[in-house]
Each structure stands twice: as structure tokens, then as C-alpha cells.
Amino acid sequence: MLVLKEIIRHYNESGQPVGSKTIMGTLPMKVSSATIRNDMAALENAGLIEKTHSSSGRVPSDQGYRYYLDHLLQPAMVNPEDLNMIQQIFHQKFYQGDDLVAQSAKILSELTHYTAITLGPEVNNLRLSGFQLMPLGNRRVLALLITTSGQVVNKTFVIPDTVTGEQLEAVMRVINDTLVGKPISTVMNQLDTHLVPLISRYIHSPDFFLDVVHRILNEANADRFHISGKMNILDYAQMDDVDQLKSLYHLIDTEDQLTALLSLDDTTNEPSEHGVTVRLGHEFPNQLLSHMSLIRATYHAGEYGDGIIAILGPSSMPYSRVVGLLDLFRDELARRIADYYRDHD
Known part of the structure; x- marks a missing residue:
């Protein structure tokens, strides 16, 4: 499955179909082009990759992405620049806990260039x-x-x-x-x-x-959703129809639909070992999301409740980086929110 992993990595980075010569130059061991072509043929027969009409390269299928996310994904370490930005935001002084959650959506959107959604904890002892x-x-x-x-x-x-x-x-x-x-x-x-x-x-x-x-x-x-990076949708929605774009914006602006989108009761995909759930576009009942993915993580602020952070982006997003980022971010956010409420109790 190393070939599948490399195909997904190259395709997510370039957006272009991946050929055997490209794979051969990046594998950690020396493998012949014929061996890679055989592996790619096996992956295609298994429905994990598919050939495009415009080139001899291959692209991941929906099934291939699902297999990768369930079995091959390894979260990447957060790079020093992103880590510094996260630490700076959490060292600011906030006068409302909700401001901290709102600012989290903003920084996540800036770090990923996608659409970020955050939901504050249902504070059990809010008084x-x-x-x-x-x-x-x-x-x-x-x-x-x-x-x-x-x-x-x-x-x-x-x-x-x-x-x-x-x-x-x-x-x-x-x-x-x-x-x-x-x-x-x-x-x-x-x-x-x-x-x-x-x-x-x-x-x-x-x-x-x-x-x-x-x-x-x-x-x-009431639940308080915070959304940042709505305009980024134009970069990855793959829609030419203005009415479809309007419907998509309406979806993320409507509380009931947003609640359903982020529902913790979703059993389509259980959280991975990393505690992050990734839902691919074809797994949503709404066709407006067919070319997108939603990466969602729950953060636990102890006795102060649970909240959600999520990233909505293209199906071809760099999952390793985004999952690694969310994994670190939710731990920092949970700690900061717990500290905030503890100081104000």
C-alpha cells in the first residue's frame, strides 16, 4: 500500500494524475518501473485508484481515499511556523471564553486556507x-x-x-x-x-x-458556531453554478444544517486512533459536498464541557498536515478554555 500512499500524496500536492515514473523517484527503496505499474494495476483492480481520460496517470478513488484515511494516514508534525502562530494566539488575553473559540476558527482558517468551524463547549457549570x-x-x-x-x-x-x-x-x-x-x-x-x-x-x-x-x-x-474562511470555498468548491454556491453558503450559515454536518452522532466513520473523524464528500447525503471533506475533532475541556473544531476543504487536501494540526490545536484549545473558566469561577 506504499504506492497508494505515494499516489495520494502526489495527487493532493499537485492536483495532477500520478504516473509510475513519478512514484519511482520518491519511494524509499529502489523498485523497477514494471513493479510499480503492476502495483498500480492491482490498486486499480481493487478500486482504490482510477485512470483519467486525459493521461496515463492515476488518481485516488473515493474508496482509495477511505482506505488511506482508515489504515495509512499518519499525522504530520506541526511545523515551527504554525506552532509559533498557535502559541501566540493562545497567549493573548481574552475577556470572554467565546472570543477564544471564535479566534480559534480564524487562526485555523489562516493556517490551512480552508473553511474552519469551531463550537464552544457546552459549559455544564455556566452560571x-x-x-x-x-x-x-x-x-x-x-x-x-x-x-x-x-x-x-x-x-x-x-x-x-x-x-x-x-x-x-x-x-x-x-x-x-x-x-x-x-x-x-x-x-x-x-x-x-x-x-x-x-x-x-x-x-x-x-x-x-x-x-x-x-x-x-x-x-x-445556545450553541455558538464560529466560521472563518467562507470565501476560501470558492477555491475548492468545484462549482460553476451560482445557485449551487449560494446553496452551499446557506448550508454552512444555517444552524440546523451546520449542526447536522458536525453531528457527534454520526456513525458513518468512527474516530480514528488519532481521535479525528474524516468524512468524505460522497459519504454526505448532500450532493453540494460531493467534492469536499470534513475533518472534525472533539476537544475535552474537562468539567467545563466538550467542543468541536472542524475543517471543511477539498477531498484532495493534505490530510497528514491538517489532521496533525487539528490534533495539536484541540489539545491547546482545551487547555486554554479550561484555564479560562477556572480563572473565572
Whole structure:
């Protein structure tokens, strides 16, 4: 299978079909051209490589890529330049944990020139740090919710004529005195139970206020995808149809479709020994991804939850380098996120 490995390496680097003479010059041992041609014929009969119409060279088939990824892939060491860039990003000061996850997508896209997707951990102990109401004039009020991760979520709403500023201040004190320090999931549950009678002491019909707080809590508790390098899709999508490109951009911009794309419940390909899952384009039900691959890794931030980092690129991407990069990156990201939340607990 050394010949298959070399064919994939050359094809991924050049994008051109690979002939026996090319392979003969790069193998670690001296092998005749006839032997290589025989090996290539055997690989072709097995469906692992295929001949193009335009040359006598061979290119990897979908089945060949799958075999390579499952049995032959060896992650490459991260080069010093990439390592230095990663270390620089993780030594910056971040004021929100989500900023760290967002910046990770940006740096991964810059390092690979593909599209990077990151998802922050579902922080099991994310707690309410504070709740504030700030008058803006004309009966408009800004509601601010702050979590222990440093995340700030805000909504502007209009209070009815029957509600006074003093009443809102009293409700704000009730929320802070009762719920600060509790997990966001607990806050959401208690808001509709024993907190309603407390709020009703100050606001006779608090439905408008409860609706605002619910929307803020849902946003704070929602998955947060960060995508960087969307324009890089134009370099590898292999699409001439503008409508197809629009559909592809819509796919990665739609939370439900992105969740399905990155689903941890996917059993098509189990994580490799390196803890990274690679899904080839023909394995996706969506034909828009037929010439692409998704490399996905989960990072574990200990008690602070799990997150995802992923690279969407062409089927012919340099898998050894990208898998090695993701493997290192997820360890650094997990460590930095755990440190961040620990410092803010």
C-alpha cells in the first residue's frame, strides 16, 4: 500500500494524475518501473485508484481515499511556523471564553486556507453572574445578562406605561438576589416557577418581562458556531453554478444544517486512533459536498464541557498536515478554555 500512499500524496500536492515514473523517484527503496505499474494495476483492480481520460496517470478513488484515511494516514508534525502562530494566539488575553473559540476558527482558517468551524463547549457549570436593567429613554430599557464565562447578552425592550422604573429596579434586585451564582439551566427553570410570584409583587402582568428574560437566557445557552474562511470555498468548491454556491453558503450559515454536518452522532466513520473523524464528500447525503471533506475533532475541556473544531476543504487536501494540526490545536484549545473558566469561577 506504499504506492497508494505515494499516489495520494502526489495527487493532493499537485492536483495532477500520478504516473509510475513519478512514484519511482520518491519511494524509499529502489523498485523497477514494471513493479510499480503492476502495483498500480492491482490498486486499480481493487478500486482504490482510477485512470483519467486525459493521461496515463492515476488518481485516488473515493474508496482509495477511505482506505488511506482508515489504515495509512499518519499525522504530520506541526511545523515551527504554525506552532509559533498557535502559541501566540493562545497567549493573548481574552475577556470572554467565546472570543477564544471564535479566534480559534480564524487562526485555523489562516493556517490551512480552508473553511474552519469551531463550537464552544457546552459549559455544564455556566452560571449567572449578574442581571442589569438600564433605561434608555422613551420607555426603552436595555436588559443585560452576564455569565461566569464573561459572556454578555443584551436585549432592548419597551416597558408598558403602567410599569415604573422603581418597579423594574425591584425586579432586578429579586433576580440578582435569587439567581446569581446558579447554573443558567436552573435559572431558566426557576424563572417560570417560584420566581413568578416574586416578580408579580412588583409587576402585575409580568409576561412581557419574562419573555425578554427567556430570550436572553436562550441566547446565552445556545450553541455558538464560529466560521472563518467562507470565501476560501470558492477555491475548492468545484462549482460553476451560482445557485449551487449560494446553496452551499446557506448550508454552512444555517444552524440546523451546520449542526447536522458536525453531528457527534454520526456513525458513518468512527474516530480514528488519532481521535479525528474524516468524512468524505460522497459519504454526505448532500450532493453540494460531493467534492469536499470534513475533518472534525472533539476537544475535552474537562468539567467545563466538550467542543468541536472542524475543517471543511477539498477531498484532495493534505490530510497528514491538517489532521496533525487539528490534533495539536484541540489539545491547546482545551487547555486554554479550561484555564479560562477556572480563572473565572
